[in-house]
Amino acid sequence: MYLLHRVRLSMGTRSRSDETTEAIMHATYRALCEHGYPDTTISSIVAEFDKSKGLLYYHYEDKDDLLTDFLRYLLERFETKINEEMTGDPYETLVGLVDRILPEQLDDDQLRFRQAFFEIRSQAPHSTAYHDLIEQNDQLLQSELTNVIERGVESGQFRSVDPERTADFIHSVLIGTMERGATLDDRELYRRNRQHVLRYIDRHLLEESSATE
Amino acid sequence: MYLLHRVRLSMGTRSRSDETTEAIMHATYRALCEHGYPDTTISSIVAEFDKSKGLLYYHYEDKDDLLTDFLRYLLERFETKINEEMTGDPYETLVGLVDRILPEQLDDDQLRFRQAFFEIRSQAPHSTAYHDLIEQNDQLLQSELTNVIERGVESGQFRSVDPERTADFIHSVLIGTMERGATLDDRELYRRNRQHVLRYIDRHLLEESSATE
Structure with a gap:
């Protein structure tokens, strides 16, 4: 807060x-x-x-x-949304985060906005203000991913992985998918990688008894 | 070729x-x-x-x-290097690809060049020439990742994963790590994510008998 x-x-x-x-x-x-x-x-x-x-x-x-x-305005909205969504079942919350970042459907404006977002991100090395806001944005996502994985491990729903390392890996695959899909205007890649990430979460995080496959 | x-x-x-x-x-x-x-x-x-x-x-x-x-010049060099390196043991070749993209040490010029690379990538939606070259670059990496995983599965060194889907996932995590590390000038993230990717390859791809942990 x-x-x-x-x-x-x-x-x-x-x-x-x-x-x-x-x-x-x-x-x-x-x-x-x-x-x-x-x-x-x-x-x-x-x-x-x-x-x-x-x-x-x-x-x-x-x-x-x-x-x-x-960017400050977006960060504030992102934080409000995330705070609203972060209290439920860890698995559902984690899937919800993936859904927010790699939605199943992406309209033209959403795709174009993501393209502009990566253009602005690429300017971070040239501007302290951009750098700090992008850093806050990434720290917010990183800490929410870590928290939800931690909660899942504590409740026994997830395997006992290292929450921070696992969050960092998922964070990178989300950013990489967003960047590749936005840069090359490739919505199919969003859908494909969304499935990979969800499958990774199921296979790597869910305890055998709760795994969906 | x-x-x-x-x-x-x-x-x-x-x-x-x-x-x-x-x-x-x-x-x-x-x-x-x-x-x-x-x-x-x-x-x-x-x-x-x-x-x-x-x-x-x-x-x-x-x-x-x-x-x-x-960009054409870089692509040509990248392809020559990759062609030289892609014939050995699949596991070693895959680790070599990770090493090329997320090297253990990154000097100031290498980091700054990656920053410029993501600035140019972000311009792809505004330029057909950039778009096509970035697409060729990504297709090259994607097909080399797919080939090496395919070879590993065929030789029995890797589990029978779907080579293309697994390559796509690794590709996204590599691009995401590069983007995050370059944007925020964070070499520590490169080192951390490099370890995650190598661990993912060991756990997810290597057959139990050849796993390093």
């Missing part, structure tokens, strides 16, 4: 309504889906913005300033 | 010596390590070039033209 608190605190210094924030973030999402990271400009975001243009220019000096806030 | 042939055929239309090609490619590598993809320009590559500047301007119209040739 401390991360969410920190995100809220850093969400811009000039006050604005939640509704304005939502509208700005939605316009940013649309612009990124449409143009990708290098060709997204403040003007292309303004073009997607259905409120006063001046409002957006008032809040942000440049594109990277706005995209940093956008 | 047909891929290598195609790469050679498409390596520029204006004739130049191998030595010049090597020098141009080396300068491109240096510029990418130093500036990353967005800030690499033809001038920044020229600054790393120790031959006549005009030579470089003569061969290339813009940065993406040059980077496309650079």
